[in-house]
Amino acid sequence: MAAKAPSLSKALTSGFLTCTICLERLRRPKILPCLHSYCQECLRKLAGGRKELQCPECRERVALPQGGVGALRTNFFINGLLDLVRPTGEAEPTCSLCPLIGQETGRPAVSRCLDCADDMCRDCASGHRCSRLTHLHRVVAMEDYLSGEHDEEIRKRQALQCKEHPGEELRFFCTPCTVVLCRECRLGAHLQHPCLSLAEAAQARRPVIVELLAGVEETVQVIRAGRASLEREAAQLQVREASIRDAVEQACSRAVQRLLAQQEEVLAQLADYGKERQKACQALCSDLEFQEQVASSTVAFAQKVLSLGREVEIVSLEQVICERLRHLQGFSWEPLATRLPCLEVDAEIEGSGPCLFHLEFREESPTGVPEGPQEETTKGAKKKTNLPEGPQEAATKGAKKETCLPCLEVNAEIPTGVPEGPQEETTKGAKKETRAKKKRRKQQQQEQPVPGTPLLTPKPLFLCSFCVKIPSDQKCPLVTGLCPFGSGELLVADKQNQNLKRFSLQGEFKGTVPVPSGVAPVSVATVGSKVAFTAGSCLYLLNGEGGLVWQKALGQGQASHAVVGLGGDRMAVCVAGQLEVYDLEGRLLEKIVPEGSGERCLVFLANHKDGFVGSDWYRRSVILFTRTGQLVAECSEEQLGECQPGAVCADATGIIYVVLRELNKVVAFSPRGKEVGAFLSAKNSINRPRVVTVAGKRRFAVALSNGTIHIFRIRYQEDVRNDNAAFFTKNPKGCNS
Template structure:
């Protein structure tokens, strides 16, 4: 439905206000994360072991508190009130009717919200107290001519103060409040009017909804590509059948047996391929329908919903859209068969099998990665586990890799030698566990930064919203609080004496003691952004599926953007920048490392099929521009040009899997494992 044609009259109808389970009007409508709504009593039998599956899209939702713990859909509730009021044709006067005398209503006062008989209507219009009230004919009211005015007068009352409407929004608590709440429990909180809060949030919700249009278009394009593949399969199959049949008709006595064999093989292959295409197509159609349904519901809420309804559903809409955009479909590997005839000359008919199906090695492949987000980072865990001490460091390794044995120069050389087969084994300097004695929950380290001149390291503890500072020998020094943010912090970087932190789609700038300086909104719509710094000049932000890098000065100004030429369909994740101002980025979707200049020129791409890489994750560089990559259970060291590499640390224990790493200015590698232990190595 186009936004310009969206009307309240189209929403106050029985089909939109009917539960898809009981097919009656909603009773206590509850909304699921997929934005589908059902009656609470209809959902309760669907709860199994603290989980609930949506009857329409099959999305699994945790409901440990039962169906009653789900959010109530106040948007539907308010429309139900209008619907039920308009469809009650036996309305009595609410002023003078009683048990002994019931008078039929002929009018409605929009201000008092009373139904009035003819006598009460005349008195209502003549009374000094109600002289200026708007009294309308009952027929016009029931016909929907005043739905918009009634909708504007609807207000949701506070659960604590029943007579007070929710007209304010507390930014501190992220909750709608009434006038009494503002003066009592929220007196010292940051409070804005409901209208201002909606005006502030509306652009981001609109941007999210608009982004769905591109997702739907891309899915439709993929459907067309699958349809074209099916047509090619059919055409090629028919051509092969025609050629085989013609050939067999000429020499039927000899070829009949082989004819049936090869046609059977072809039929089986086409059936298998078309079934694969059909499954992928159905999956894409289902995903498109979910995206269209989400867009329509979100548009209805955004353009017809009340302020508190929009705020009430904004988080769920955002989560649902991001979930749809991170969907990964089944990869379609199509092969178009061709016919090879062993004997084109009649005198060779008795030498070998006549027919066989061949498949070209290089086939045009449907690129599914351009429209969908990858799986979560947790899925990178390896399938093999072994017993071991979780706090022990990774073992150093030597891999075969030709190189000179000369020591590295003090300054970066633009023509460096590759990593040596006999390169020096890393020596562990110290190991310590991230302190959790003062933390409310177990630390979860997602970002790391090295202080200059051996001043120690900073570890971003995402689950405790703080930065932990340790000395160079692993002694805990202090905790630096993070500023208030609606999202979670995921990355940090040190740019001179300014600390940069990323949280959702914002970049914060702080002093080293945690004092807030400023923040800015990042490009794109990623849930997290990896960052790094180049000396004290700028902070580089990896922009995910945009496959680009934006550069920001410590003052918060955008000073440049790195856009690699003709690079699409990936997702930039971790990022590093070396002394030559070259950027090294791990691509989460394509599972490769990209090395590029500031101009956007790609110097090299390290692919899984051509190097030691399998699933590259965190990256960093040392002072002589060698590249270090976390790859599942190992750390790989590449030469600056990426041509050669070797595994320098590895372990087969999943508990000790490396997570993030950084290199300080003295050439020491700081490595954080998933079990919360930090190891410092010297090369």
């Protein structure tokens, strides 16, 4: 993490020189081991005669030295910055030399000597420049001095005086004693000691602070990542809890009255667990946020000292800064071990059958702490690793524990009678297959059709073609969205002309749906009698006449957001790899997170039977997933001809159509994601297709880049696959569906 060096002007104008106890400018600042500075008097009042005090900002306890607060280390770095701050609310500066030579007092100062630190009137400034002793002094205009123009130069001219030898500047650093010396001190008790100049000493100690600073910056990054992971885990727990709650309620509505008591028990158990884990996550997240703030403030102070401090200040603060950075570098925490509930629901129960719900907490891979590249986490084992010092080692903090997310399993078949114990073996018939085996066998049966089962192959029949340009258009149309509208119409989103246009399936212009001024619609969908569309990072809902019902700001993360309607009262919009579902009132109902959503970017989206189909531009694939986010199938980049997938849609039979703009094709896939073949190509006058949709009775619409829309009718041919050969059975009328 490369932080930008702070500037001197920003340090003078910000709250860096303000005491957080009295909220006034620091007076006689004292620095604590945690690198926080306060006024000496404020610390004396805070200590109240005790032998220790607690830092008001980081709450770290500090033992006071023998002399009390006055014996604490003085912050010479802040003292040097305070010398540059001009007092506010006072009278204009007057000449400080006139009273010394018997002139009248109160004459306004127009200049200042940076070497003598004297304010002078015009006559004294002229004489100051002509004197043999001061003619080389740097005299500047008072206006420039007060404006801060010469702060950097003044900062370089500042010199720290020796307390034991007034008038002598501190110039040396005694290596064995680790103290700064003036010339007289150097010739005294430290004459035989090896000494360095302040510049050499500061240069030698700067890399130590820089190395420790880099380690603490990595610690801050790890803390921030851990806190973000905890927040994601808490959100995931909320989503899973909501889904399990819905499943329990739906199952209970179909069950007999005697099972309602068990329903309440399971829901109460789930709610109590969710509240407990949420509370624990929030508490740990709050602690991590606080530690992040403490570490960040320490890093900021160390950076200011390294960037703005003089050599003597760096040397004087090096020990306390290094101690603090080492303390923060060793920070670690133990993340929560969250066991998430899993539920099994039996749909049919007779007599005194088994329990309807089976709630369990399944262990999954640990979350919350980033792992090193060569670390392996053993299930159930607790590990705790400190931040490694080497730059090549992974920065892993805290303990790694197995995390369990709530899972819901619904059983469709339940045997009668009393459930058997875990150690008993059934004597009725053969042993049953596990649910996982049944699920895998069912998927294999679906993916591998039985010989002789017909698969539909879509074929296009051209009907008409028309251009979406209308007389009021000022620019060439750019169709970015297309969807069915009412009965026998299409709604076209023209981003270039900022319009929503209505056309019949025969190409007749029916009018426009007004959109807010200056808004260019991208993706569009109908929701009942209303119209939803996205533009930029906003989601809009219009009524039938084009009046704005509401608009929502969407999260950043992708340039455009696809929207689809869900029935007549909901809509789903793509936001950063997941779907957000809203109702007609603009309320966020749920978030659908497809598997692997952290590595996905869904640019195009469409409804597909009981789920969705989307174009993933990160993985260059097309994915099919359910309403709960479970991945059904994925069409890889190889199946798409090594091309970036474009717009997608699906017909009533579940066949998926994908635009491959680079190849001037629209290809078809089966409902299980198997490639069927090209549906449209250049032979069908397809040139740079953009968006597609299915409307009316098997009407397929494709919009091209030049603003033309082609309408085709979908004909289905049965592809009968036998063990020995494959042949086509064609309908003579071309309409076999």
